[in-house]
Structures are given as structure tokens and as C-alpha cells.
Amino acid sequence: MVYLLGIDNGNTVSKAALFDEHGREVAVASAGAETFYPQPGWTERSMESLWTSTAQAIRGVIEKAGIDPRDIVGIGNTGHGNGLYLLDKHGQPVRNGIQSLDTRADGILAERRQRGIQERAFPYILQEFWPAQPNALLPWLKQHEPDSYRRIARIVLCKDYVKFRLTGEVTTDYTDISGTCLLDNTNKRYSRDLLDWYGIPEMWDALPRLAESTEVVGRVTKQAAEATGLMEGTPVVGGLFDVDAGALGSGVIMPGTLCIIAGTWSINEVLIDQPVQNPALAMVHVGMVPGRWMVLEGSATSMANLEWFVNTLCGEEKQEAAKRGVSVYEICSELVDGLPPGSTDIIFHPFLFGSNVQATARAGFYGVAGWHTKAHLLRALYEGVVYGHMNHIDKLRVLGPLKVARLTGGGSRSVVWTQMFADALNMVMEVPDGGEVSALGAAMSAGIGVGVYRDHADAVRQAVRVIRRQEPISDNTPHYLKRYQAYQQLLDVMRQPWETLYHLGQ
Numbered sequence: 458m459v460y461l462l463g464i465d466n467g468n469t470v471s472k473a474a475l476f477d478e479h480g481r482e483v484a485v486a487s488a489g490a491e492t493f494y495p496q497p498g499w500t501e502r503s504m505e506s507l508w509t510s511t512a513q514a515i516r517g518v519i520e521k522a523g524i525d526p527r528d529i530v531g532i533g534n535t536g537h538g539n540g541l542y543l544l545d546k547h548g549q550p551v552r553n554g555i556q557s558l559d560t561r562a563d564g565i566l567a568e569r570r571q572r573g574i575q576e577r578a579f580p581y582i583l584q585e586f587w588p589a590q591p592n593a594l595l596p597w598l599k600q601h602e603p604d605s606y607r608r609i610a611r612i613v614l615c616k617d618y619v620k621f622r623l624t625g626e627v628t629t630d631y632t633d634i635s636g637t638c639l640l641d642n643t644n645k646r647y648s649r650d651l652l653d654w655y656g657i658p659e660m661w662d663a664l665p666r667l668a669e670s671t672e673v674v675g676r677v678t679k680q681a682a683e684a685t686g687l688m689e690g691t692p693v694v695g696g697l698f699d700v701d702a703g704a705l706g707s708g709v710i711m712p713g714t715l716c717i718i719a720g721t722w723s724i725n726e727v728l729i730d731q732p733v734q735n736p737a738l739a740m741v742h743v744g745m746v747p748g749r750w751m752v753l754e755g756s757a758t759s760m761a762n763l764e765w766f767v768n769t770l771c772g773e774e775k776q777e778a779a780k781r782g783v784s785v786y787e788i789c790s791e792l793v794d795g796l797p798p799g800s801t802d803i804i805f806h807p808f809l810f811g812s813n814v815q816a817t818a819r820a821g822f823y824g825v826a827g828w829h830t831k832a833h834l835l836r837a838l839y840e841g842v843v844y845g846h847m848n849h850i851d852k853l854r855v856l857g858p859l860k861v862a863r864l865t866g867g868g869s870r871s872v873v874w875t876q877m878f879a880d881a882l883n884m885v886m887e888v889p890d891g892g893e894v895s896a897l898g899a900a901m902s903a904g905i906g907v908g909v910y911r912d913h914a915d916a917v918r919q920a921v922r923v924i925r926r927q928e929p930i931s932d933n934t935p936h937y938l939k940r941y942q943a944y945q946q947l948l949d950v951m952r953q954p955w956e957t958l959y960h961l962g963q
Contacts, residue, residue: 458477458478458528459477459478459528459529459530459909460475460476460477460478460483460522460524460528460529460530461475461476461477461478461529461530461531461532461533461900461901461903461904461909462474462475462476462515462518462529462531462532462533462687462900462903463475463476463532463533463534463535463702463893463895463896463897463898463899463900463901463903464511464514464515464532464533464534464535464616464619464896464899465534465535465536465699465702465893465895465896465899466490466507466511466534466535466536466537466615466616466619467536467537467699468492468500468502468537468556468557468558469489469490469492470487470488470489470490470510471487471488471489471490471507471510471511471513471514472485472486472487472514472893472896473485473486473487473511473514473515473517473518473896474486474518474893474896474897474900475518475519475522475524475529476896476897476900476920478904478909478919478920479919479920480890480891480897480901480919480920480921480922482891482892482893482897483522483524484518484521484522485518485521485892485893485896486513486514486515486516486517486518486520486521487514487517488510488511488513488514488517489510490502490503490506490507490510490511491503491506492556493553496561498559498560498561498563499555499559499560499561500555500556500557500558500559501553501554501555501556501559502553502554502556503553503554504542504550504553504554504618505550507554507615507618507619508618508619508622508684509684511619511622511685512622512681512684512685515685515686515687516684516685516686519685519686519687520686526686526687526688526691527688529687529688529691530691530692530907530909531673531691531692531693531694531900531903531904531906531907531909532623532677532687532691532692532693532694532903533670533693533694533696533697533898533899533900533901533902533903533904533906534616534619534620534623534693534696534899535616535696535697535698535699535701535702535895535896535898535899536614536615536616536617536619536633536696536699537556537557537615537699538557538614538615538633538636538637538698538699538700539557539587539589539590539591539614539636539637540554540555540556540557540559540589540591540594540614540615541554541555541591541594541595541598541612542554542555542612542613542614542615542617542618543605543608543609543611543612543613544609544610544611544613544618544621544627545608545609545610546608546610548611548621548625551605551608551609552602552605554615554618555589555594556589556615557589557615558589559588559589559594560588560589561588561594561597562588562589562593562594562596562597563588565588565593565596565597566586566587566588566593569586574654574655577654578638578651578654579734579736580643580734581641581642581643581648581650581651582638582640582641582642582651583642583643583732583733583734583738583740583741583742583750584636584638584642584738584739584740584741584742585736585739585740586638590636590637590638591612591614591637591638591639592637592638592639592651592655592657593655595609595612595655595657595660596655596656596657599656599657609660609663610663611627611663611665612639612660612663612664612665613627613629613665614629614633614634614637616633616696616697616699617629617633617665617696620674620675620693620695620696622681623675623677623678623681623685623687623693624674624675624676624677624678624681624693625675625678626666626674626675627665627666628665628666628667628668628674628675628695629665629666629667629668629695630667630668630669630670630672630695630696630697630698631645631667631668631669631670631743632670632697632698632701632742632743632744632745632751633696633697633698634665634667635698635742635743636698636700636740636742638651639651639652639664640743642732642741642742642743642750643732645667645743646667647661647664647667649661668695669695669747670694670695670696670697670701670745670902671694671695671902671903671905671906672694672695672906673692673693673694673906673907674693674694674695675692675693676689676690676691676692676693677689677690677691677693692903692906692907693903694902694903694905694906694907695902695906696899696902697745697898697899697902698742698745699895700718700724700726700751700753700755701744701745701751701898702745702894702895702896702897702898702899702902703716703718703724703865703894703895703898704716704726704728704745704751704863704898705745705897705898705901705902705913705916705917706865706889706891706893706894706895706896706897706898706899706901706921707863707865707889707894707898707921708863708889708917708921708923709726709727709728709863710728710745710746710913710914710917711728712727712728712729712730712749712856712857713727713857713858713859713860714727714728714859714861714862714863715727715850715853715859715861715862715863715884716862716863716865717846717850717862717863717864717865717866717878718759718865718866719759719760719842719846719864719865719866719867719868719869719874719878720759720760720865720866720867720868721757721759721760721761722755722756722757722758722759722761723755723756723757723758723759723807723842723845723846723849724753724755724759724866725753725754725755725846725849725850725853726751726752726753726754726755726853727751727752727853727856727857727859728744728746728749728750728751728752729741729749729750729751729752729856729857730748730749730750731750732750733750733752733856735855737852737855738752738754738852738853739753739754739755739813739849739852740752740753740754740755741753745898745902745913746913752853752856754813754849754850754852754853755813755849756811756812756813756845756849757810757811758807758808758810758811758812758813758842758845758846759807759842759845759846759866759868760842760866760867760868761809761810762805762807762809762810762820762838762841762842763786763789763838763839763842763867765809766834766835766838767785767786767789770831770834771785771788771789771831774788774789774792786867786870786871787871789835790871790872790873790874792831792832792835792836793832793835793836793839793873793874794873795832796832796833796836798877798880798933798936798937799933799936799939800833800836801829801833801836801837801840802824803822803823803824803825803829803833803834803836803837804822804823804824804837804840804841804940804943804944804947805820805821805822805823805834805837805838805840805841805842806818806819806820806821806823806841806845806944806947806948806951807820807838807841807842807844807845808820808821813848813849814848814948815952815955817955817956817958817959818951818955819951819955819958819959821951822834822837823947839873839874839877840877840881840937840940841944842868842874843874843877843878843881843882843937844881844940844941844944846878847881847882847941848945850882859884860884860885861884861885861886861887862878862882862884862885862886862887863887863888863889863923864878864886864887864888865888865889865894869888872925872927875888875925875927876927876930877937879927879928879929879930880929880930880933880934880936880937881934881937881938881941882929883929883931883934884929885926885927885928885929886926886927887923887925887926888923888924888925888926888927889921889922889923889924890921890922890923890924897920897921900920901913901916901917901920904916904920
């Protein structure tokens with residue numbers, strides 16, 4: 458038996474998952490990596506703690522699985538996109554890593570908009586500017602931390618630093634770097650023009666070597682083997698942007714199939730055969746399948762809203778869940794399922810942690826009356842999260858017909874929520890097997906790179922299984938579309954009140 462190792466580094470947790478060649482999850486282990494908040498809007502982590510937590514997770518998963526590490530034939534990794542991790546000429550961290558939720562560079566972006574840099578760069582980058590992208594954080598460091606800036610020898614991303622600690626090689630893959638605005642995505646190459654427009658031309662030599670996600674870019678060093686329990690010499694591939702890893706682990710490798718990740722973020726993405734220049738789309742980046750591009754629409758408007766609701770308002774439901782030995786989220790789904798579609802006239806905007814419609818947008822329940830119960834609020838929240846996804850998916854429909862979706866993330870565990878997605882979108886929902894879909898995608902890339910699979914199609918055939926398929930119930934669709942229209946009307950009505958509320962807090 459041979460095994461593939463997938464590593465997934467998010468903003469707070471480092472995970473390692475072992476899979477057999479048929480994609481079956483053998484074991485999973487994780488370890489926390491602490492986040493620091495030095496100032497409002499800043500999110501940082503120790504790069505050393507990122508590595509030690511990853512090494513701990515790898516050692517833990519090998520021990521939990523009880524396998525011989527010599528049977529691990531390939532390693533792939535993924536991680537949160539953007540942020541900034543920097544190495545000096547000795548391969549040591551220049552400073553703490555900056556994570557993907559950081560907003561310190563907002564002022565840089567405002568200045569760029571005034572100068573028309575976004576419009577000039579767009580034909581190259583095919584996406585919006587974000588404050589946590591390296592193209593904004595590097596100029597911020599140049600202005601505010603010049604000593605750190607002068608010491609930069611290599612720019613890496615989250616998963617690339619882990620890969621560096623495993624192999625000693627500094628590389629990035631096309632999917633991850635193409636989400637940073639440092640790459641000419643149309644032509645899959647670096648551009649000196651982009652660095653000049655960003656005011657960081659001296660960073661040219663610090664850009665990491667480009668590699669395909671499935672390319673073997675190095676092997677586990679003796680030092681890394683001692684830290685992780687891996688065998689020295691185990692091949693490591695280029696890895697992937699986490700949104701691409703999730704798509705691959707879901708089996709989405711062809712145009713026309715929608716990938717929905719209902720996790721902390723609302724991630725909605727499709728593959729296309731040719732890059733498109735459409736400013737209405739959030740991001741077009743190089744896809745994990747050679748010759749294809751990924752179009753992504755996303756915002757922090759999904760499951761995090763339910764997590765907040767449960768932690769703030771569901772004490773009784775937590776107690777009931779403990780008595781029954783089930784998840785509190787199962788209790789929530791039961792409450793929602795007790796109310797049929799069309800039974801609540803409450804609208805919820807899922808903007809507790811951000812929005813794609815307006816920077817100052819806030820969450821809100823609209824139309825609450827004295828006869829409403831907690832179940833009504835929960836149904837409105839479930840629906841509001843679906844409508845947040847629909848707002849993104851509507852933009853993706855211009856790329857071509859979408860008839861089926863692969864749904865993953867916490868929301869996919871709820872049959873009730875999955876049916877709501879199917880009915881509201883009038884689209885078949887397929888839920889793939891496994892809880893660590895992104896780690897599976899990373900492991901599949903490793904499998905392709907070391908020859909376990911012939912190509913992406915063969916990897917999907919062998920390693921991805923759909924465990925649930927839910928057809929839309931046509932009678933329910935009008936109820937959701939009517940409420941989605943009200944949801945959109947409220948978006949327009951609330952724009953000025955949101956501005957007022959934002960300034961009240963200053």
C-alpha cells in the first residue's frame with residue numbers, strides 16, 4: 458500500500474492528512490499556530506510557529522495512521538492565499554508572516570485608485586486589488602519598515618514557506634502566485650511593469666521560481682525528516698492555492714461545473730479554457746489544470762455567520778446537543794427543517810465578517826416581528842448565506858451554463874442546507890466524500906507528480922467519490938427567488954445607512 462500526504466495551512470490551524478491511492482482518508486492530525494494582532498487590522502504569525510505546528514501535525518498523522526513513512530510516496534501542500542512571508546539571504550524569516558485577513562495596506566490601495574494603477578494593471582492581473590496581497594504589503598513595508606524591506610531576499614506565500622522548510626528549495630506554483638497581482642496571469646509570467654507600477658522594482662530578484670502544482674520541486678531534507686518523522690528524500694510537489702486544492706479535491710477539473718465551498722468564506726469558482734478580462738469578476742487566476750484558468754467569486758459571508766449565531770444565541774441548543782451526543786449544528790438544521798420554504802418573511806444579510814457589496818456593509822435581520830422564533834431567525838440566516846453565494850454565482854453565470862455544483866465545506870454536512878442551495882440555484886448539488894477536501898486536492902497533485910495518477914482526470918476517477926446527490930425541488934424555487942429579490946433590494950436601500958453606522962463607531 459502506498460500513501461500520499463496532503464498538508465493544509467490555514468490562518469489558524471496546520472493540518473496533515475494521509476490518503477491511500479484511492480483517495481480514502483487514512484488519518485488526519487492538526488496543530489494550532491497562534492495569530493497575533495499587533496495593531497487594529499493587523500494579523501500576523503510567527504513563521505517558526507507555522508513550521509513547528511506543521512511538523513507536529515505531520516508527525517501526529519504518521520503516528521495516528523501507524524504506517525511506515527517509507528510508504529508515503531509523495532507530498533503536496535496548500536495554504537491560505539496572499540499575505541506575505543519573507544526570507545533573508547540566509548533563509549531566515551525577515552519578520553513575522555502577515556496573514557490573508559490583514560488590512561494595514563488599505564491606504565496603499567486608495568492611493569493607487571487615485572492614480573489609476575488598478576485600471577492599468579488589470580489586463581495583466583485579471584482581478585481586483587486586495588489589502589492583504591503582496592503587491593500592497595510590500596510597498597507598505599517599504600514605507601513603514603524600511604529595515605525589514607532592505608533585508609528581503611525571497612518572497613514566499615504561506616504554503617511555500619512550509620515547502621521551503623521541507624525541501625530547502627524556494628518555489629511557488631502558478632495557482633498561488635497568480636492570486637497575488639505579482640504575476641501576468643494572461644501570459645503566466647512575471648512582469649517588470651507590474652513591479653514598477655507598484656513602486657517595488659527592486660523586488661524582481663526576490664520573486665520565487667515558478668512551478669506547476671504537480672511538478673516535483675524538491676525532496677524532504679534530513680533536517681525536515683528529523684522534525685516531522687518523514688523519510689528523507691520523499692518527493693514534494695509545487696502545491697496549490699487553497700481554493701484550487703478544494704476544487705481539485707471535489708473533482709472539479711472541467712469547465713461547466715461549479716465548485717461551492719460553504720466554509721468560513723463563501724467560495725464560488727469555475728474553470729474556463731481562456732482568460733477573460735471582466736472587471737465585474739473578483740479574480741481570474743491560473744488554474745490547477747494546465748491550460749485552464751480559475752474564475753473565483755468569494756467573500757467572508759458563509760458559515761462564519763452561523764458559528765457566531767450559535768456561540769452568541771444557542772446556549773439551550775448546545776445543552777440539548779450535549780445530551781443527545783450530536784453536534785449543535787445538527788440541532789440548528791432540525792430547527793430550520795421544521796419550517797417549510799416560504800414560511801419566514803425575515804431577510805438576513807450575512808455580513809458579520811465582511812462583504813463583497815460594500816466595505817462598510819453590516820449584517821442584519823430585517824422584518825423581525827414579535828411572533829418570530831429562533832427557528833425563524835435560523836432559517837433566515839441559512840437562506841441569507843445561500844443568497845450571499847448566489848450574489849457571487851450570478852456573476853459566474855455569464856461565463857456559460859452551470860447545471861451541476863460540487864458543494865463542500867461545513868454547509869455541505871447539512872442535508873437541509875444542501876437542499877436549500879439546490880432549490881434556490883435550481884441546480885443539482887453533489888457532495889463529495891471526505892472532510893479534508895483541500896488536503897486531498899494537495900495529495901492528488903502529489904500523486905500526479907510522482908506517477909500514481911496519469912493526469913488530473915485519472916486522479917479524479919480514482920480518488921474522488923460523490924456520497925450525496927440532491928436534485929432541486931422545483932416547487933420550492935419560487936419561494937427562494939422571491940426572497941432573493943428582497944435580499945437584493947435591501948442591499949441597495951442599506952448602502953447609506955451602512956455608511957452612517959460605520960462613521961458612528963469612529
